[in-house]
Amino acid sequence: MNNVKWWKDAVVYQIYPKSFQDSNGDGIGDLQGIIRRLDYIKALGADVIWLSPIYDSPNADNGYDIRDYYSIHADYGKMEDFDRLLEEIHLRGMRLIMDLVVNHTSDEHKWFQESRKGKDNPYWDYYIWREAKDGHEPNNWSSWFGGSAWEKDSATGLYYLHIFHRKQPDLNWDNPSVRAEIYKMMEWWLKKGVDGFRMDVINLISKPEQMPDGINGDLSPFCINGPKVHQYLKEMNRQVTAHFDIMTVGECPGLTVETAKKYAGFDRKELNMVFQFEHTGLTDGIYGKWTNQSPYLPDLKAVFQKWQIQMKEEAWNCLFWGNHDQPRAVSKFGCDLPEYRDLSAKMLCICLYFMQGTPYIYQGEELGMANAGFFDIGQYRDIESLNAYHSFVDAGTLDKRTMLDYLAHVSRDNARTPMQWENNAGAGFTQGTPWISVGANWRAVNAKRELSDPDSVYYFYQKVLQLRKGNPIVQQGDFRLLRPDDEDLFAYTRNYGKEGYLVLCNFSDRELSISDLHVNIGRLIIGNYSGPVNHHVLHAYESAVYTILI
Known part of the structure; x- marks a missing residue:
């Protein structure tokens, strides 16, 4: 475990804690539940676990709105539970990486609460505040979750920037005190023993001083790969990450191969690797991600060919079909009809994991879990999905049936239904009422059935991962x-x-x-x-x- 490039031969298993395993019957996954399932993950062939956020949060965006970086959300347990989880992971020869969410905080974070007290407060400049323009928002930027990217604060009369939900104000990375606080927090977790970070939308952290209107309100050209982002990531590396034998992976929407090399080039001293989303975005259309289309295979192949060839020798690829923000892989890229589901899940496994890069498996993917099968807006919990539904339907842009069809294909909730462990009403996830409905195919797709079937998707994944391990061809x-x-x-x-x-x-x-x-x-x-x-x-x-x- 001392190889500085250990992450090149690693297999990462992503856990969405809220939906993985409930241990106390409250319908919400927790840390004790994860501990119960570590041997399952180890047997699959994974050696790194990536935890989506478990920090204290009001849950406006399912934990990606952090109220306290140093505390565990009560739904998941206590810090003692986390310490035990980390110990049990390390005892099995595995590693743990945490989600680092530092583009924004919750509006309930102490820093923001202090910032609202005015310009004389030392935390004032921790966020991005602007004066009104002609009595309205500072510019026409649209939030990625719908509506304006600006929220007027009742205490100050000023507007703060939020690329995502209004309860997720963006941090001002130009303030050295903000960066110092973040580096201090990262070091605290690393000294506790975590093995790295998956960095949420890390290429959005640097914002321009001038903020002109965007075309149709699009803030992307101004906030993606902002003016000082590489300066800040090099500083982060210099001050924190270079001092630990860890893995760093950045979530970076809107990347090209050339910009990816700037973040993850072997000689750049920024990140080990980055997630790019060119292949998952191939179905985007006139309504953005909201569609029922399948990827056109020649386009999909061209994307993978480009990243495989052009990144070689210069940077390292992330190999993934899905995550907590994407629909289920077998539903989007394969075929989730019962007669083809297992075959196509295995096919997708072979297709991706014989390429060069680090594999990322999203919980349930190794079973062939499919999209949720929801048919009513009342079944959805995801704020992005709910906002989009009301935005398109209320405006008359799309009718209810069409929008529900789009949600059924691409909503983030497709990935967030409970992990299907057993063939029972709670799918072995909980003895209570799950926070979100179990996916429709829990009877046919569950770990108990697959672990008893040597020809299952689970064991196929296991074989493919064994073939990859230490394989110079791959x-x-x-x-x-x-x-x-x-x-x-x-x-x-x-x-x-x-x-x-x-x-x-x-x-x-x-x-x-x-x-x-x-x-x-x-x-x-x-x-x-x-x-x-x-x-x-x-x-x-x-x-x-x-x-x-x-």
Whole structure:
């Protein structure tokens, strides 16, 4: 565990604590529940656990609005529970990374409460305040959660910036005292023993001094990759992260390959890696993320090809299909119909995890958990989804049926339904009433059933992760895309020296001919179909990895 590049060979398992495992019957997941399930995660093959926020919070945005960085939310337990969790993770040879949410705080944070007292208060400049413009908001920027990005404060008569919810005021990173407080907090957690941070929307932290109107209210050109963001991340590295053997990964919306290299280049001294969302955003359209469309496979392949080839030797990729903000992978990229769900879940596993980068598995993905199956707005809890529904429907832009269909496809709540552990009403997640309804397919998809079935999605993930471990072809091999324009086949090779793999994935329910790939196919390494090997045809949602003869 002393290798400074340990994160390159790691497998990360993301836990959304509120929905993972309830231990006390209140319908909300907690830290003691996570402890109960550590052996399950370890057996899968993960060696890093990423916890979504567990800090004290009013939960306006499910914990991403932090009231106290040094306290555990009462729903999840106490600091003693966290200390025990960390100890149990380390005893199993695993590591823990925390969510670092420092673009904004809750408006109930002490800093903001003090800031509202006026310009004479030492915390005044901890946030981004502006005067009204012609009696209205300082500019036309729109919040990413709907409405204006500015909220008028009744105490001061001034406006504060919030890119997200109005209860999430943005911090002023230009204030050295803010940065000092954040670095102090990070060091506190690292000295406690955590092994790194996933940094929430970290490329938004630097805002411009001048804030002109955006085109149609879009603040993105001004706030994404802001003027001093690299200066601040280098300072963070210099003062904190470089002094610990840890893993840092930044969530960075709106990245290109070139900007990603600035954050995560091996010689940049900023972050180890970054999440980019180009592949998850391929379905975005006239209503932003709200759509029922599936990705067009040639576009999806082109995105992966670009990131695999252009990041090689210069920076490190994150490999993920989903997370707490995305719909379920098998529903968006595969097929969640019962006859194809397990096959396509296994296919997606092969497709992604034989690429170069660090795998991230979102809880339940290893079971083939699908979208929630909600059909009524009353079932939703996500503030972004609720705001979007009322914004589009109340304005008459979309009718209720269409918007509910869009939510069913892409709402964040699709990923936030309880983890499906068992075949019972609470899905083994809780003995009480869950804070959000259990997903519709809990009878067919649950850990208890899959752990008793050697052909399950869970054990398939386990095998693929074992094949990756320490594998130089996967870690260092060259990537070459085959048949880039094929609308059904995702095929690529990985070559390292005189060894290589051919990875074949059928993204359709049709048989595909693969006889014209012009690759010397060797032995089968792994596949999601049993029976005789056919080197000429791929069945519906079939995936296979072969050695290639070089």
